Amino acid sequence: YPWGYDSDNGPDQWHKNYPIAKGRHQSPIEINNKEVHYDRSLLPWFASYDPGAAKTILNNGKTCRIVFDDSFDRSVLRGGPLPGVYRLRQLHFHWGSSDDHGSEHVVNGVRYAGELHLLHWNPKYSNYLDAVRRTDGIAVLAIFLQVGKTPKPEMKRILEEINAIKTKGKEAPFPNFDPSILFPKSHDYWTYHGSFTTPPCEECITWIILREPIIVSSDQMAKLRSLSKNAENEPDLPLVDNWRPTQPRYFRMANSLFM
Ligand SMILES: NS(=O)(=O)c1ccc(Cc2ccc([N+](=O)[O-])cc2)cc1
Numbered sequence: 001y002p003w004g005y006d007s008d009n010g011p012d013q014w015h016k017n018y019p020i021a022k023g024r025h026q027s028p029i030e031i032n033n034k035e036v037h038y039d040r041s042l043l044p045w046f047a048s049y050d051p052g053a054a055k056t057i058l059n060n061g062k063t064c065r066i067v068f069d070d071s072f073d074r075s076v077l078r079g080g081p082l083p084g085v086y087r088l089r090q091l092h093f094h095w096g097s098s099d100d101h102g103s104e105h106v107v108n109g110v111r112y113a114g115e116l117h118l119l120h121w122n123p124k125y126s127n128y129l130d131a132v133r134r135t136d137g138i139a140v141l142a143i144f145l146q147v148g149k150t151p152k153p154e155m156k157r158i159l160e161e162i163n164a165i166k167t168k169g170k171e172a173p174f175p176n177f178d179p180s181i182l183f184p185k186s187h188d189y190w191t192y193h194g195s196f197t198t199p200p201c202e203e204c205i206t207w208i209i210l211r212e213p214i215i216v217s218s219d220q221m222a223k224l225r226s227l228s229k230n231a232e233n234e235p236d237l238p239l240v241d242n243w244r245p246t247q248p249r250y251f252r253m254a255n256s257l258f259m
């Protein structure tokens with residue numbers, strides 16, 4: 001029975017099929033300013049994305065995902081805590097059923113309305129599936145979505161495409177898109193070693209979490225919530241609350257210095 005976010009297949013049950021879900025480096029976690037330690041060896045991070053790498057946008061019943069051509073070092077993330085370049089493979093979102101929750105990471109008790117994840121893999125491994133089995137295999141850049149009055153116009157294009165991928169399995173072309181236009185002004189970040197926040201929950205992720213959220217409008221969040229997790233010919237089930245609660249933290253956070 002496939003995993004999901006409902007009471008019978010949700011985060012508390014995942015460990016039954018994915019025992020690592022009870023591991024010691026699980027994500028997301030709570031980030032508390034008083035518990036981070038400044039790591040002066042951390043460097044600024046840089047994204048060099050080729051807009052031509054963007055391919056399609058799809059609803060997989062769990063999130064809205066945009067996939068990119070990762071057959072060579074075409075769109076890469078580097079610097080920060082990373083030992084080399086990592087290839088952009090996909091981006092996706094997590095969101096709530098209302099504006100007061102939906103993010104996965106929580107900052108000083110604050111839950112944001114949503115969280116954007118840009119997933120990159122380490123090309124020193126032969127492919128993505130090999131990378132997910134390595135502790136330095138994957139890097140996810142996480143950006144909080146905060147509801148406000150002056151939304152980021154760059155989000156518009158993604159949300160306009162939502163109508164074309166309303167139900168599970170629907171996909172649409174999504175060409176010429178450079179996701180770095182979604183980035184906030186500040187590149188300040190926290191970083192720690194963790195896991196996928198969904199099954200298979202592999203502990204292969206270097207998380208880079210931006211301190212500054214991007215602003216979206218309440219209508220834009222409502223647009224995300226208009227996605228359905230069912231297929232076209234099934235009863236309508238809203239795709240909302242696709243976030244994992246924070247997990248036990250057995251280790252310290254590292255923070256970056258101001259850029
Ligand atoms: N939310 S998140 O931690 O950024 C995340 C990113 C990607 C995926 C999808 C995924 C797809 C496949 C595998 N895998 O084969 O091990 C692992 C993860 C799941 C979850």
Ligand SMILES: [Zn+2]
Nearest residue numbers: 092094117197
């Ligand atoms: Zn995610």
